[in-house]
Amino acid sequence: MKKMMILCFSIILIFTGGCSMNDSQNGKNGNQEEAVKPKDMNPKDLPQVPAFQDEKTREYMASTREVEPGYYLLESKLKGFTMLFPEDGEYLSRRSSLKGKNKESIGFGSYDQATNILFDGHLTYHSGASYANERETMLDIVRGKNGYKGEFEEKTSDDKVIYFAHMKDVDDDIDRKYNFTYSYFGYVKSIEADNTSLEFAFTFICKEDDKPCSLDESKARKKVEKMINSITFLKKEKLDG
Incomplete structure (x- = not known):
């Protein structure tokens, strides 16, 4: 139960200071990569949303x-993967790191004042490490990081x-109306590239207790699944280039 209090507090501190990729998402069917990166x-020439501003x-x-x-x-x-990213998402430097050519962590989040929902996301990319291919090792890593002892749903596609x-964490120790957290976590293993995987963890909470909150489990899960299902591991030739 203490986990939620710590998580909620740390996330608030930070903010107060689908389907697999189709051809159009991968730049095919005439959608060529932009000559100038965002x-x-x-x-002023970019979309007027936090992800670009x-x-x-x-x-x-x-x-x-x-x-x-x-x-x-x-x-x-590291040009290891692509993923759909919400327009209101913002990079969190405290939860991000780049370690050589084989490991990259990306932290990001958002706060929607209209719904009073605070969203936190974290991705960790592994490449060239034998443990990334070992199912039980990776699941144990994910379990340990998220305090989870249960089983995982497994879904296989052509490339991953x-x-x-997922968990719903309710903290009865605090006098708070919205005392619950929805967490979604796991990892994605590449079928085409050896020793390549991506951990993910997403959390949703109601930030302000004195404001209405429309946090809905089915909507939260749908958002997570959209992002996770969109993950595409990039070809090795692009990594080497």
Whole structure:
């Protein structure tokens, strides 16, 4: 129960200071990669949303093209994967790191004042490490990081395997109307690239207790599944280039 209090407090401190990728998302069918990356463009010429107007976040934006309503394409700095990214998401430096050519962590989040929902996301990309291919090792890592002892849903597509779990954490120790947290976590393993995987963890909470909150589990899960299902591991030749 203490976990929620710590998580809620740390997230608030930070903010107060689908389907697999289709051809159009991958730049095919005439949608060529932009000659100038968003990070090199004038902010006035970019979409007027946090993902592009925040200097650090737009370094990860692959294109100014809206892939789906409210979502753009994120590309990791190691060019290891792409994923749909919410337009109101912002990069969190305290939860991000880049370690050589084989490991990258990306933290991001958003706060919707209209719904009073605080969203936190974290991705960790692994490449070239044998443990990334070992199912039980990766699941144990995810379990340990999220305090989870249960099983994972497994979903296989042509290019990846997704291991997915979720929890609702209710903290009865605090006098708070919205004393619950929805968490979704797991990892995605590449089928085509050896020793390549991506951990994910997403959390939703109601930020302000004195404001109405429309946090709905089915909507939260749908948002997470949209992002996770969109993950595409980039081809090795692109990594080497």
